[in-house]
Amino acid sequence: EAGVTQSPTHLIKTRGQQVTLRCSPISGHTSVYWYQQALGLGLQFLLWYDEGEERNRGNFPPRFSGRQFPNYSSELNVNALELEDSALYLCASSLIEWGTQYFGPGTRLLVL
Amino acid sequence: GQQLNQSPQSMFIQEGEDVSMNCTSSSIFNTWLWYKQDPGEGPVLLIALYKAGELTSNGRLTAQFGITRKDSFLNISASIPSDVGIYFCAGQDLGAQKLVFGQGTRLTINP
Numbered sequence A: 001e002a003g004v005t006q007s008p009t010h011l012i013k014t015r016g017q018q019v020t021l022r023c024s025p026i027s028g029h030t031s032v033y034w035y036q037q038a039l040g041l042g043l044q045f046l047l048w049y050d051e052g053e054e055r056n057r058g059n060f061p062p063r064f065s066g067r068q069f070p071n072y073s074s075e076l077n078v079n080a081l082e083l084e085d086s087a088l089y090l091c092a093s094s095l096i097e098w099g100t101q102y103f104g105p106g107t108r109l110l111v112l
Numbered sequence B: 001g002q003q004l005n006q007s008p009q010s011m012f013i014q015e016g017e018d019v020s021m022n023c024t025s026s027s028i029f030n031t032w033l034w035y036k037q038d039p040g041e042g043p044v045l046l047i048a049l050y051k052a053g054e055l056t057s058n059g060r061l062t063a064q065f066g067i068t069r070k071d072s073f074l075n076i077s078a079s080i081p082s083d084v085g086i087y088f089c090a091g092q093d094l095g096a097q098k099l100v101f102g103q104g105t106r107l108t109i110n111p
Helices: none
Strands: A005-007 A010-013 A019-024 A031-037 A044-052 A054-055 A064-068 A073-076 A086-092 A107-111 B005-006 B010-015 B019-024 B030-035 B045-048 B055-058 B063-067 B071-076 B083-091 B098-101 B105-110
Touching: A005 A086, A005 B030, A019 A086, A019 A107, A019 B083, A031 A073, A044 A064, A044 A073, A044 B098, A064 B071, A073 A086, A107 B098, B019 B083, B030 B063, B030 B071, B045 B055, B045 B063, B045 B071
Parallel strands: A010 A107, B010 B105
Antiparallel strands: A005 A019, A019 A073, A031 A044, A031 A086, A044 A054, A064 A073, A086 A107, B005 B019, B019 B071, B030 B045, B030 B083, B055 B063, B063 B071, B083 B098, B083 B105
16 A cells, blocks of 8 residues: 655745645545654644635645645645745645544655 | 653663653543654554553563653563664554654663
8 A cells, every 4th residue: 555645845935936846645544644744853734625715724824825635635835935834845645534544654854 | 842751861771671761641542552653764662551541562672651641651571682772652542643753862871
């Protein structure tokens, strides 16, 4: 069974640009979660999608947004990039709402 | 953001030694999870705990869900080089609909 996949693996952007990250959950999983992991820090909860709806978000500004598609894959969009947005962005999925979460390999974003 | 208190922050041990790390919180959690993260990769689930007092093993790993629901520990017995990495605890708060992570324990093993 394939795990959670994310693309791209790495990205380099400049301040003010916009970026879109993609995630495909484990087959059969309907909930998708996004986390930010800044260098040397723990994981901070960003967004939770379930059945195509945004169900909860962490303490991040509105320029962090996303969506979930009918096939349960998800996108994370970050507008007006700032230097401190440089981080590893991790996607996780679960079979049920807030069931055990399984993580993808992440997308490493560098903002210059 | 909210985080758990995970300790120690780092450990330097000899191969073959046992390892113990723990997490504490001021909040009650419904589920405790332990993940391992290798450099540049996503966290991999090691053990999930769903009931207060539960003691669960996965090979050389043993974890317990504290009776107060506010703490958990992870033990690794007879460490081997592939145990190197960062270990994270995570508490699941269903009411707040969030998974809260500890700051991580970085494990280094001297051969």
